[in-house]
Amino acid sequence: xxxxxxxxxxxxxxxxxxxxxxxxxxxxxxxxxxxxxxxxxxxxxxxxxxxxxxxxxxxxxxxxxxxxxxxxxxxxxxxxxxxxxxxxxxxxxxxxxxxxxxxxxxxxxxxxxxxxxxxxxxxxxxxxxxxxxxxxxxxxxxxxxxxxxxxxxxxxxxxxxxxxxxxxxxxxxxxxxxxxxxxxxxxxxxxxxxxxxxxxxxxxxxxxxxxxxxxxxxxxxxxxxxxxxxxxxxxxxxxxxxxxxxxxxxxxxxxxxxxxxxxxxxxxxxxxxxxxxxxxxxxxxxxxxxxxxxxxxx
Amino acid sequence: xxxxxxxxxxxxxxxxxxxxxxxxxxxxxxxxxxxxxxxxxxxxxxxxxxxxxxxxxxxxxxxxxxxxxxxxxxxxxxxxxxxxxxxxxxxxxxxxxxxxxxxxxxxxxxxxxxxxxxxxxxxxxxxxxxxxxxxxxxxxxxxxxxxxxxxxxxxxxxxxxxxxxxxxxxxxxxxxxxxxxxxxxxxxxxxxxxxxxxxxxxxxxxxxxxxxxxxxxxxxxxxxxxxxxxxxxxxxxxxxxxxxxxxxxxxxxxxxxxxxxxxxxxxxxxxxxxxxxxxxxxxxxxxxxxxxxxxxxxxxxxxxxxxxxxxxxxxxxxxxxxxxxxxxxxxxxxxxxxxxxxxxxxxxxxxxxxxxxx
Amino acid sequence: xxxxxxxxxxxxxxxxxxxxxxxxxxxxxxxxxxxxxxxxxxxxxxxxxxxxxxxxxxxxxxxxxxxxxxxxxxxxxxxxxxxxxxxxxxxxxxxxxxxxxxxxxxxxxxxxxxxxxxxxxxxxxxxxxxxxxxxxxxxxxxxxxxxxxxxxxxxxxxxxxxxxxxxxxxxxxxxxxxxxxxxxxxxxxxxxxxxxxxxxxxxxxxxxxxxxxxxxxxxxxxxxxxxxxxxxxxxx
Numbered sequence: 024x025x026x027x028x029x030x031x032x033x034x035x036x037x038x039x040x041x042x043x044x045x046x047x048x049x050x051x052x053x054x055x056x057x058x059x060x061x062x063x064x065x066x067x068x069x070x071x072x073x074x075x076x077x078x079x080x081x082x083x084x085x086x087x088x089x090x091x092x093x094x095x096x097x098x099x100x101x102x103x104x105x106x107x108x109x110x111x112x113x114x115x116x117x118x119x120x121x122x123x124x125x126x127x128x129x130x131x132x133x134x135x136x137x138x139x140x141x142x143x144x145x146x147x148x149x150x151x152x153x154x155x156x157x158x159x160x161x162x163x164x165x166x167x168x169x170x171x172x173x174x175x176x177x178x179x180x181x182x183x184x185x186x187x188x189x190x191x192x193x194x195x196x197x198x199x200x201x202x203x204x205x206x207x208x209x210x211x212x213x214x215x216x217x218x219x220x221x222x223x224x225x226x227x228x229x230x231x232x233x234x235x236x237x238x239x240x241x242x243x244x245x246x247x248x249x250x251x252x253x254x255x256x257x258x259x260x261x262x263x264x265x266x267x268x269x270x271x272x273x274x275x276x277x278x279x280x281x282x283x284x285x286x287x288x289x290x291x292x293x294x295x296x297x298x299x300x301x302x303x304x305x306x307x308x309x310x311x312x313x314x315x316x317x318x319x320x321x
Numbered sequence: 322x323x324x325x326x327x328x329x330x331x332x333x334x335x336x337x338x339x340x341x342x343x344x345x346x347x348x349x350x351x352x353x354x355x356x357x358x359x360x361x362x363x364x365x366x367x368x369x370x371x372x373x374x375x376x377x378x379x380x381x382x383x384x385x386x387x388x389x390x391x392x393x394x395x396x397x398x399x400x401x402x403x404x405x406x407x408x409x410x411x412x413x414x415x416x417x418x419x420x421x422x423x424x425x426x427x428x429x430x431x432x433x434x435x436x437x438x439x440x441x442x443x444x445x446x447x448x449x450x451x452x453x454x455x456x457x458x459x460x461x462x463x464x465x466x467x468x469x470x471x472x473x474x475x476x477x478x479x480x481x482x483x484x485x486x487x488x489x490x491x492x493x494x495x496x497x498x499x500x501x502x503x504x505x506x507x508x509x510x511x512x513x514x515x516x517x518x519x520x521x522x523x524x525x526x527x528x529x530x531x532x533x534x535x536x537x538x539x540x541x542x543x544x545x546x547x548x549x550x551x552x553x554x555x556x557x558x559x560x561x562x563x564x565x566x567x568x569x570x571x572x573x574x575x576x577x578x579x580x581x582x583x584x585x586x587x588x589x590x591x592x593x594x595x596x597x598x599x600x601x602x603x604x605x606x607x608x609x610x611x612x613x614x615x616x617x618x619x620x621x622x623x624x625x626x627x628x629x630x631x632x633x634x635x636x637x638x639x640x641x642x643x644x645x646x647x648x649x650x651x652x653x654x655x656x657x658x659x660x661x662x663x664x665x666x667x668x669x670x671x672x673x674x675x676x677x678x679x
Numbered sequence: 680x681x682x683x684x685x686x687x688x689x690x691x692x693x694x695x696x697x698x699x700x701x702x703x704x705x706x707x708x709x710x711x712x713x714x715x716x717x718x719x720x721x722x723x724x725x726x727x728x729x730x731x732x733x734x735x736x737x738x739x740x741x742x743x744x745x746x747x748x749x750x751x752x753x754x755x756x757x758x759x760x761x762x763x764x765x766x767x768x769x770x771x772x773x774x775x776x777x778x779x780x781x782x783x784x785x786x787x788x789x790x791x792x793x794x795x796x797x798x799x800x801x802x803x804x805x806x807x808x809x810x811x812x813x814x815x816x817x818x819x820x821x822x823x824x825x826x827x828x829x830x831x832x833x834x835x836x837x838x839x840x841x842x843x844x845x846x847x848x849x850x851x852x853x854x855x856x857x858x859x860x861x862x863x864x865x866x867x868x869x870x871x872x873x874x875x876x877x878x879x880x881x882x883x884x885x886x887x888x889x890x891x892x893x894x895x896x897x898x899x900x901x902x903x904x905x906x907x908x909x910x911x912x913x914x915x
Contacts (some may be wrong), residue, residue: 042431047680063389063441074444082502100904119440120386121647124591127388127444128643137637149332163547192781199767199778209727211753211782220539249580253452256445289458294453301449 030160035282037165043278044177045232049255050262051181052228057264058201059221061119065126067134068248070106070226072101075243076137077162079146079235088238089153096230103226107219122225147242148276154240171221173235177292181271184224188267188285197221202275257297261304276300327390337516345509349502357490357497361569362609364497366478367504368566370605372513373589374560378515381596382524383551384531386440389431389447390559391582392454395575397424397560401457405473406466409484410524416568417507417561424560425553432552451583458575470574471569472500476500490574500569508605511558512598518554519598527551581636586642594653603654680705681726681832681864686735688721688888693723697888698735701873703881705831708858708865710874710879715908717885719868720762723834726866727759728752739832754782758825762836764819764822768810772801775809779824794823815846826857832864835858839871847871851878876900884909 028035049067056064064070078095112128114122122266151298152169188194199207200217208214232251237243258277262269284296352360376390400423401416424597433451458465465471474509478492478499486495518524529537530547538544567573589608593600607614615635619626646653681703688696696718696748703709724730726737728749737744744752753759758796767775780790795802799821804812812820827832834843835854839847855878858865869875876882879896886909892899899905 046428057441063445065444110644110648114572119650120380120384120444121651123386123441123444123588125585125644126585128640128647130642131636131640133579134581135339135640139633139637144529159773160591192777195770195774196780196781202769203765205729205766206761206767207778208729208749209753209759209761209765210779211750213750214779238397246580252446253449257449260445291457294456294460298446298449298453301446302700305434305438 026162028159028164031286034165036279037170039279040121040275041170041173041278042282043258043275044174045231045235045251045274046258046277047271047274048177048180048235048273050274051184051230051267052232053224053255054262054264054267054270055184055221055225055260056063056229057259058267059217060111060115062122062126063264064225065104065123066129067136067229068135068226068233069130069251070102071229072243072245072248073101073133073137073229074102074226074287075233075237076141076146079237081263082148088148090150092231092234093305095234096227098214098244099233100223100227103222103224104219104230106226111222112215134249141245143245145244145247147240148234148238152238169239170312171241176231176235178227178255184228185267187224192218199225202281215266223308228316246284254297257301260301263308265317322465334517336514337520340510341513341516342487345505348509352501352505355501357494359414359609360497360501362612364501364504364569365566366570366605366607366609367501367508368562368603368607369586369589370562371508371565372559372562373586373604373608374512374515375555375562376586376602377593377596377604378518378558379551379588381530381557381600382519382527383548385548386444386549387447387552388444388580388583388587389450389557390555390586391555391578391580392447392451393559393568394429394563394582395454395458395578396427396556397421398563398567398577399471400424400473400560401564402473402567405465405475405568406471409474409477413503413568416475417564420560420564421557422560424437424563425557426559428553428556429549430438431556432549439590448583449581451578453582454578455575458578465575466573468578472572474571475568476571478501488567496574504565504569507561513560513563514599516598523547523550553596563624584643585639587641591643591646591651597653599651611639614638618678625640680740682736682738683722683726683868684736686722686725686737688718688725688730689733695888696725696732698734698884699888699890700735701883701890701893703816703864704864705864706755706859706862707880708855708867708878708896710872710875710882711866711868711885712870712875712882712899713838718888719870719885721865721888722885723759723761723836723868724868725785726752726834727757730831742821749783753865756829756831756834757834758828759834760818760821760836760838761824762840763827764817764821766809766812766820768808771806771808773814775820775824776801776827777841779827785829790827794827797826797884799824802826815839815843815850816844818850820839820891826861830863832866834865835865837868837870839874847874851875854878871883872901 038266050072053064053067055069056062073095077098081094082091086094099276106129111122111123114125144313152167152172154167156167159165188198194210196207197217197220199210200214201221204214233243233248236247236251254277255274258273259270260273261276262273277300280300281293281296285293352363355363370389372394380386397420397644401420404419405410405416431447461466476499478496481498483491483495488494526537526542526547529540529542530544533543542627563578565671567577571579585608589604590600592607615638616626618638619631619634624631626632636664683702686696686699686701687694688722696884699722701709701719711722715720718887720877721730724817726744728744728751732745739755739757742755744755744757751762767778770778776791776794777787780787785909799819800816801823804816804866809820838850838854842850851874854865854867857863867879876896876899881894882896882899883890884892884899884905891909892905
């Protein structure tokens with residue numbers, strides 16, 4: 024058993040899942056916003072990056088790791104709420120390319136701002152979890168406390184989000200506002216507040232992903248989230264952008280696929296891996312692999 | 322800019338040719354009075370204006386949006402660069418055609434799966450493409466030269482042109498001016514083609530598709546083919562612009578084409594006004610002199626240009642301008658010649674899943 | 680009680696309502712009848728704040744509803760069952776009902792029990808997704824969802840649309856019963872003037888946005904001219 028666990032194959036599985044779960048988190052955050060406001064938030068990654076950078080300045084002042092996580096998430100949520108109110112709200116009812124352009128502009132702004140304030144260098148958090156692989160009977164098992172922490176934290180967040188939507192009054196109102204805004208208003212649901220809450224929630228989930236990346240070996244660079252965003256968008260699009268479960272599954276698929284292309288094919292073509300998967304997935308099911316509604320034209 | 326619009330609006334190919342030739346010659350004359358530094362900036366701006374025009378055509382006329390045009394630029398630039406690196410003496414026209422063809426083909430490859438998508442999906446797909454281009458160029462070192470890129474020496478100032486110059490810096494001045502003139506002529510030709518395209522059957526079909534794709538389909542317009550055409554033309558323009566831009570710099574490197582460049586292109590298009598020739602001209606001018614603008618802002622605000630803030634000032638200014646223009650003047654800083662009324666038509670106050678068509 | 684005075688609504692150049700005035704007292708059904716495009720739906724949407732009027736006033740008892748947000752008006756006790764019922768198909772019957780109860784202070788469990796007692800078929804299907812419901816069941820759910828919040832006013836937009844005549848008759852009887860037992864103010868918009876006027880206390884006839892007749896429902900129903908000119912073939 025330990026021989027199997029220490030095989031290169033299992034190494035790729037673990038590494039792919041660890042990376043994929045980050046994509047899943049960001050993809051989930053994209054789906055939350057997409058469902059409520061039909062905006063694909065191109066600045067999602069950059070917002071998470073800024074939030075984490077602010078959290079990291081606090082850790083420099085000597086607060087503990089977990090406080091840094093909490094601050095990053097809270098800052099991310101605040102940023103999400105403000106963004107919806109200031110940048111997105113004026114664009115409801117406008118053509119769909121307007122919010123795309125504005126959020127692309129916001130992406131550029133946040134990245135330039137981060138580089139201006141914190142310089143274009145990698146920053147990381149000294150994580151409380153070891154990155155050294157476990158050993159079992161003398162064989163290396165390609166799991167570390169950090170990878171376990173990463174997967175458990177991400178799973179915990181995703182399950183909490185699922186529980187929120189499924190079991191709480193707030194979740195019911197969020198879903199109703201996304202499905203039928205006018206009817207929801209007639210029933211007394213404060214729909215515009217729900218849209219803001221959707222953004223807040225989504226940005227918080229995104230911030231967790233950036234915190235995890237910043238805690239890892241390679242830290243976080245101002246434009247690092249571009250690649251994460253692209254992979255996560257592909258994950259969400261493969262899942263159909265409508266389905267939270269599809270986004271999570273899509274993230275894991277992309278993470279594993281990237282790892283296996285890297286390991287078994289050629290690292291040179293790895294950048295194209297995501298696109299190839301997206302193209303193939305869209306050819307098979309243009310509406311997304313996990314979307315029930317087959318009539319919707321994509 | 323109304324004079325420009327009325328000139329380019331001429332109803333016949335012949336009159337458009339005269340109008341474009343007139344404007345090109347006018348710009349050429351202006352380059353004689355500009356200092357060499359400004360000439361170099363203008364040359365870069367002309368190359369970028371070609372790319373912006375292609376993007377503007379795609380967004381303004383076919384209603385599609387692309388964040389991948391920096392990627393198409395890279396494809397054209399590498400196609401031209403790899404060729405020119407090995408065959409420096411090839412006529413420039415051939416190198417440019419190569420860039421157009423490769424740009425167009427890359428556009429076709431992206432367009433085939435993408436034209437079935439709309440709006441956010443398409444934007445995300447093209448972003449994924451441009452994000453993949455830089456690492457690909459870095460990885461395939463044997464072909465692309467990797468990080469260091471390739472050098473080419475194709476823009477040689479002809480001997481007869483040198484006669485116009487004298488003094489200690491004659492060669493350098495002549496070279497800057499020659500580059501600018503060449504870029505302006507290439508841009509003039511591409512603008513002329515686009516002016517004709519705007520007035521062609523394809524152009525009209527494009528607007529119909531943008532405004533009401535169902536009606537267009539009923540009238541016998543092939544939606545997928547029309548959208549694909551728009552994409553290929555846009556990518557070909559980006560390919561040529563990228564090649565010209567790299568030839569002007571005498572090198573092609575992966576770092577010239579980051580995702581940020583696509584954001585810059587979007588900004589220039591939106592500032593100038595989506596879907597117009599004059600918008601692309603204005604975008605090119607803004608790009609040409611953005612360094613001066615940034616230096617001005619830095620000195621006004623007392624920011625040290627070599628500091629972090631100073632180094633990122635352009636990114637900050639451009640993105641803020643993009644956001645503000647889109648929020649408050651989505652038709653750009655000039656009024657549009659071809660009003661995008663339908664593109665910017667009001668939709669119900671809150672988005673409802675049922676009426677969102679992707 | 681709902682009191683509307685001088686209400687005018689324009690959609691661009693189109694005048695949807697022209698100086699409409701009426702009073703809908705509590706414990707009574709006020710039927711609003713008229714042909715397609717007469718402005719009936721616009722009237723209800725304006726009361727609910729979905730459409731803002733050019734001029735006029737709307738009062739719920741002594742509270743002005745003008746300029747209030749739709750959700751605020753709903754929370755003040757105006758239940759609105761929109762055209763096409765507005766049942767959220769992707770949610771279950773019970774989730775729809777819970778949504779209706781959220782904005783009021785009523786006890787959810789009691790409310791659900793009461794509605795299931797009133798509409799037993801909903802109790803049978805409480806865990807079913809609404810996409811599986813029939814037209815009549817959807818109408819019941821939409822009414823139950825409005826009633827669970829214990830509203831003072833119930834705005835019903837074409838409840839009989841798409842229902843079989845027998846179902847319509849049952850529905851109308853239920854509306855009349857509700858109105859009297861709960862002391863509700865009911866404004867009933869119907870194209871099916873015949874069945875609406877049969878259960879209504881008073882009636883309002885709209886034509887091209889203007890009130891052309893109003894008064895006792897029986898009187899309106901008996902008026903030959905009104906029937907011929909404004910109510911069309913629906914009344915025979």
